[in-house]
Amino acid sequence: MRTEGQTSDIRCGKVTIPVEVALRLNSFFSSSMSCQPLSPQNFRDLFDSVEAFLFDCDGVIWKGDGLIDGVAETLDMLRSKGKKLVFVTNNSWKSRAQYALKFRSLGISVSQDEIFSSSFAAAMYLKLNNFPSHNKVYVIGGEGILEELQLAGFTAFGGPEDANKALDPKQNCFVEHDKSVGAVVVGIDLYINYYKLQYGTLCIRENPGCLFIATNRDAVGHMLSSQEWPGAGCMVAAICGSTQKEPVVVGKPSTFLMEFLLKKFNVTCSKMCMVGDRLDTDILFGQNAGCKTLLVFSGCTTQSALQDPSNKIQPDYYTSKISDMLDLSGA
């Protein structure tokens, strides 16, 4: 069920490569070249060629409720050398402001502008695609999506305010939907219900040209540390099932983030390095976009899993944890 959700072709500098070709080239090069441990020499090459470091958070910056050793100093060093930092999260439940608070509670200072949550991605997708401001956005998801849409100047409704709306089948209910809704954004929704599913479906099915935007399609959400819960992929699939349409995906593994960084900061994908702890999501995502990739072992992948013959995904570099960059930089 997980789809790639590529939003556009890959642009690297002045060259535009069709997505299919880029994927094949990446796959060819990544399978034919083995990855290297980060060393003083190749760290220098990486550091000099990269303008932006994109970090997955869980397993890279923090683990559970604790910060990983040396993270704060490493981020300070990268910033002091003029590198742009982007913290990427597929969790759309919170806004960037709420994420900044989480970083602060862990003792590191990260500005809102350095956070790329899938809630923010949804708002930026509409912005970059000139979504008319007189059109409204219906949200199936959390407060974070509404907040980001409103910050970007859009009129959004739904989400938490529809949490208690129910349908009584004994009454012949009729849901009147707003004809000015031009986009439905679907993310993880802990209060999903039949009313929201109906409302979103009506907008997508009946409002001409209405966009269907998925923050992401992760099967599993890490909302609570107690256990895994259904992720946005569950709610997105539900709307696919009722509308028979496929969404535009703006979070990982879609490369909309790279498109955004190119348009907003003029950073090309070849000058980005994706840092993550998962091969099949973070590293593949970075490779698909044409970024450099760095795997860290501070999360869920071990060195032996990386080097197992069954693993076909090879990052450019690997290292134990991101603070190794601090040691290698000599700072």
Next chain:
Amino acid sequence: MRTEGQTSDIRCGKVTIPVEVALRLNSFFSSSMSCQPLSPQNFRDLFDSVEAFLFDCDGVIWKGDGLIDGVAETLDMLRSKGKKLVFVTNNSWKSRAQYALKFRSLGISVSQDEIFSSSFAAAMYLKLNNFPSHNKVYVIGGEGILEELQLAGFTAFGGPEDANKALDPKQNCFVEHDKSVGAVVVGIDLYINYYKLQYGTLCIRENPGCLFIATNRDAVGHMLSSQEWPGAGCMVAAICGSTQKEPVVVGKPSTFLMEFLLKKFNVTCSKMCMVGDRLDTDILFGQNAGCKTLLVFSGCTTQSALQDPSNKIQPDYYTSKISDMLDLSGA
């Protein structure tokens, strides 16, 4: 998103044909042979060769809240000539007993045994596949599914009783699921919520060998006459999204009904006639199973739509409404 959900190969008498071959043969013959209007001669041929008539309900038996002209007398005639009648509905919200009441309210007498609802199909699928009675069934769906499962001797829970269960993300909730659940049945659920999605997902993901059964995958449900609402396809897709697994489908267009009729009444598919008002669901469903097919114009398909060059689905016969059979029989 709609999948065929074929549960097994096609058995016609003593011959078993692989599904893919049957579908191709059907498609070849149906596109190369044009269908015929029901006439005294071919009605006689059809009548003599068929042991069971399978009726779609909406647009064939009733339309909205009214019975279609001549239905009662036609059904009486067919029964009096020893034909088996089966009323097929994908709506799993009700049990067969509740459907029998609906027939009665419209002035026709239909026994529970003549109704094949997708709620009943789910129970019969477990029965025919020797589902151990010490295993439990978790239900995402309506009372109808629970009732049919209990009638068939299974222990089922979930459905309406979980309608008001909510998750408080501020508390670190943990859902403890029953390890003896061996099947999750998903149908249309007007009270779908995050708790049910989590419970069903946990059973499918964590209980070894747990079955994932979909009553059907219709995008749209006709629960209320006021407007179309998301169908079972919406809830089924949600569970596909969170489990990354595909279900066994027991309602239309799966041909489990034919498998059931063969096992229970020893009627082979070549001796069944599917009667419906929709080409892409009813008629295709009948053809895929190797049944005779009869299209009626009392529902949503017109004669010009049937004969339009863009239409590739050709039933064996077509007629205005099922009571034409009464006239042609000379009864």
